Structure formats: structure tokens, C-alpha cells
Amino acid sequence: MDRQDDVLSLVLFSGTDDKLNSAGVLAVGAAAMGRKVNVFLQYWALDAFRADRVLKDHGVAPEAGNWGHELVQRHGTQHWSELFRQAKEIGDVGLHACSLSMEMFGITKDDLDPLVDDVEGGAAFIAAADGTVTFI
Amino acid sequence: MDRQDDVLSLVLFSGTDDKLNSAGVLAVGAAAMGRKVNVFLQYWALDAFRADRVLKDHGVAPEAGNWGHELVQRHGTQHWSELFRQAKEIGDVGLHACSLSMEMFGITKDDLDPLVDDVEGGAAFIAAADGTVTFI
Amino acid sequence: MDRQDDVLSLVLFSGTDDKLNSAGVLAVGAAAMGRKVNVFLQYWALDAFRADRVLKDHGVAPEAGNWGHELVQRHGTQHWSELFRQAKEIGDVGLHACSLSMEMFGITKDDLDPLVDDVEGGAAFIAAADGTVTFI
Numbered sequence: 021m022d023r024q025d026d027v028l029s030l031v032l033f034s035g036t037d038d039k040l041n042s043a044g045v046l047a048v049g050a051a052a053m054g055r056k057v058n059v060f061l062q063y064w065a066l067d068a069f070r071a072d073r074v075l076k077d078h079g080v081a082p083e084a085g086n087w088g089h090e091l092v093q094r095h096g097t098q099h100w101s102e103l104f105r106q107a108k109e110i111g112d113v114g115l116h117a118c119s120l121s122m123e124m125f126g127i128t129k130d131d132l133d134p135l136v137d138d139v140e141g142g143a144a145f146i147a148a149a150d151g152t153v154t155f156i
Numbered sequence: 157m158d159r160q161d162d163v164l165s166l167v168l169f170s171g172t173d174d175k176l177n178s179a180g181v182l183a184v185g186a187a188a189m190g191r192k193v194n195v196f197l198q199y200w201a202l203d204a205f206r207a208d209r210v211l212k213d214h215g216v217a218p219e220a221g222n223w224g225h226e227l228v229q230r231h232g233t234q235h236w237s238e239l240f241r242q243a244k245e246i247g248d249v250g251l252h253a254c255s256l257s258m259e260m261f262g263i264t265k266d267d268l269d270p271l272v273d274d275v276e277g278g279a280a281f282i283a284a285a286d287g288t289v290t291f292i
Numbered sequence: 293m294d295r296q297d298d299v300l301s302l303v304l305f306s307g308t309d310d311k312l313n314s315a316g317v318l319a320v321g322a323a324a325m326g327r328k329v330n331v332f333l334q335y336w337a338l339d340a341f342r343a344d345r346v347l348k349d350h351g352v353a354p355e356a357g358n359w360g361h362e363l364v365q366r367h368g369t370q371h372w373s374e375l376f377r378q379a380k381e382i383g384d385v386g387l388h389a390c391s392l393s394m395e396m397f398g399i400t401k402d403d404l405d406p407l408v409d410d411v412e413g414g415a416a417f418i419a420a421a422d423g424t425v426t427f428i
Contacts, residue, residue: 028288033314036355038199042169045256046289049282063310064355082218082354083172083200095260120317124367146321152288152300152424153318164424174335178305181392182425185418218354219308219336231396288424 027056029149035064038080038092043156044103051111060145062118071133074101116140163192165285168292171200174216174228179292180239187247196281198254207269210237252276299328301421304428307336310352310364315428316375323383332417334390343405346373388412
């Protein structure tokens with residue numbers, strides 16, 4: 021079953037490893053089903069996709085505490101960047117950096133991991149999100 | 157009006173009482189309208205659904221501060237677990253534990269509150285979410 | 293292209309300036325495309341929309357740290373309240389205060405910024421969200 025019409029539009033805002041893992045699982049799952057996936061990287065999620073920071077420790081949600089932080093680090097079988105790489109290999113998955121956030125951080129496309137396809141404005145992202153938006 | 161076709165797919169990630177309250181209100185509201193509701197419990201939300209932890213204090217969003225924490229505790233008329241119980245009574249509402257998170261915590265179905273129906277992989281959840289996903 | 297049928301339903305839960313900025317950008321973008329936008333203000337987002345607090349510093353996501361906090365404050369070209377104002381000017385955008393959260397804070401409609409249209413129950417909001425819900 022091919023469902024190219026059902027675009028999964030993800031706004032990634034948070035930059036902690038647990039949320040990025042969760043987003044990666046959704047992206048891989050949707051790509052495996054033949055759904056188009058559009059990812060918009062803003063704020064702290066964009067910061068986590070900098071070429072020199074992807075593999076660093078980005079912490080976890082505050083409610084997790086030290087116990088949860090260690091749990092996530094210890095359990096991690098696959099890094100979230102690996103999940104997004106897989107999603108791009110098996111499906112039509114685009115990663116777009118938010119132009120406003122790029123400006124705020126004062127960085128250019130070259131500062132980002134090659135997983136990121138391009139820089140885009142919020143209006144363009146919304147225009148492509150014909151259905152709805154999942155905010156993570 | 158019956159709207160069984162409009163599935164509300166909720167990914168519960170956060171485990172604080174304020175967000176779980178908010179999720180419970182959405183689940184009850186959608187169930188009352190005859191919409192099918194599919195809930196996927198991950199990370200700290202799954203931890204909050206452990207049988208021996210459901211009724212404990214799970215804190216609130218960090219931005220709330222002590223003032224907000226006390227406010228939520230004092231105001232609470234109905235516990236969020238009660239809202240999910242109601243949602244299940246009035247509608248077609250399924251609560252699924254994320255298999256990866258179960259593994260991370262090293263727990264089994266028996267460790268969870270009976271409100272949780274089963275353990276499921278992320279791919280199965282996404283396959284059932286024909287529309288889009290609300291991430292909380 | 294007019295897409296009044298595709299309602300963008302936003303539940304605003306978080307009250308930090310970075311998330312409210314992000315929500316404002318989505319609201320403006322959707323309104324510019326002719327989409328109806330329904331915003332439901334809960335918990336800490338509702339608190340941020342109090343008449344006497346809108347322009348105050350509401351902090352940022354905890355993961356941002358001091359570095360990120362300063363970055364957001366320094367960069368801010370347009371306040372998020374300005375984005376919602378623009379969205380209302382160009383499109384069909386409604387801001388509704390959650391009645392349960394109003395009760396929790398012990399406030400009335402008069403305590404809120406005039407941007408907020410009315411007070412509404414969760415069931416009414418869900419009933420209007422015929423598609424899905426974006427939770428921020």
C-alpha cells in the first residue's frame with residue numbers, strides 16, 4: 021500500500037535525545053509505509069543537528085532526572101541521527117532547517133549535518149503541510 | 157454524529173501531571189464524539205502508567221515553578237487516570253505501551269496499570285494512525 | 293487557493309517565549325494560506341496571555357540554558373503576541389481560553405489580553421477540530 025498522499029509533517033523544536041529518538045521512530049515508521057515525511061528543524065532541535073554536535077549528549081526531558089538520563093544513554097541501541105538516515109534511505113523524507121532559527125544561531129547550511137537538505141521559511145513548510153502538523 | 161473514521165492518534169511522551177491531564181481531556185472529548193482514540197505510551201508517560209506509580213505526584217512542566225505545581229495539585233478535581241478510564245468506558249479507546257520504552261525500563265505488561273491494553277511497536281502504531289499524530 | 297476546510301487546531305500548553313514564537317509562526321503561515329486556525333489556550337500558555345504578563349519574559353525551554361535564553365531575547369524581532377495579532381488580521385483565527393485552566397488560575401476573561409476571543413470547554417474545542425490537533 022502506497023500512501024504518498026498522507027504527508028507526515030513534523031516540526032522538531034526540542035533538542036533532547038529522548039524526543040529526537042521519538043521523532044526518529046515516527047519518521048522511519050511513516051517512511052516504511054510509503055508516506056512522504058517533511059521535517060522542519062527549529063530552535064534546539066536545529067542546534068542538535070549541527071555537524072559538530074549531532075553525536076554529543078543532548079540531555080533528556082527535565083522530568084527524567086538523572087535516573088532517566090542514564091537509562092536513555094545506557095539503553096541507546098541506535099542513535100537518532102541513524103534513524104533519520106534510515107528514513108531517508110527507504111522513503112521520501114526531507115529535512116529542512118528553519119530560516120529564522122538559522123539566523124538566530126548565526127549559522128549557515130555548511131554548519132549543519134549533511135542529513136539536512138536545505139533551509140526553508142516557515143510559510144513554505146506550512147504550505148507543504150496540507151494536512152496537519154505534529155509538533156515535537 | 158459518529159466519526160469512527162477520524163482516529164485521534166496520541167503519542168504520550170511526557171510524564172508530568174499537567175500534560176497527562178491535558179491528554180486525558182483530549183481523549184475523553186474525542187471519545188465522546190464517537191472518534192476512535194489510539195494512545196501510544198512512550199518514555200516518561202509510560203513510566204507514569206506503572207501500576208505502582210499512577211497516583212503518585214509526577215510534577216509539572218518546569219516553567220510552572222513551585223507556584224504552578226501547588227496550583228495543579230490543589231485544583232485537581234479528577235485524576236488523569238480517571239479521565240482515561242472514562243474515555244475507555246464511553247468510546248473505542250486503546251492504550252498501547254511502546255515496546256522500545258518497555259525494554260528500556262526493563263518492565264513487562266504486568267508492571268503497568270490495567271488501563272494499558274497491550275505492548276506495541278512504533279511501526280504498528282504509525283500504521284494505524286492513518287491521519288496524523290498528536291505528540292504530547 | 294482557499295483552504296478554509298483545513299482547520300489548523302492548535303492546543304497551546306507551554307508558556308515559554310520560544311514555543312509561543314513557534315506557535316505564532318505556524319498560526320500566521322496557516323492564516324496566510326486561507327486556512328482557519330483554532331487556538332486553545334491551556335495551563336502555562338494561558339497564563340502567558342494574561343493582559344499584564346504578555347510582554348514579560350516567559351523564559352525558554354529548559355534545555356536552552358542561559359545561552360539559549362539570551363539568544364532568544366536578543367534575536368527577537370517580533371513578539372509572539374504580534375504574530376498572533378497579524379494572524380487575526382489576515383485570516384479567520386480564533387483564540388479560546390480553556391475553561392478548566394481559567395478556573396484553576398481563578399481568573400476571568402477580563403484578566404486576559406484582548407487577543408483572546410472567549411472561554412471554551414475542551415469538548416467544544418475538540419468538536420471543532422474535525423481533523424487533528426497540534427499540541428505545542
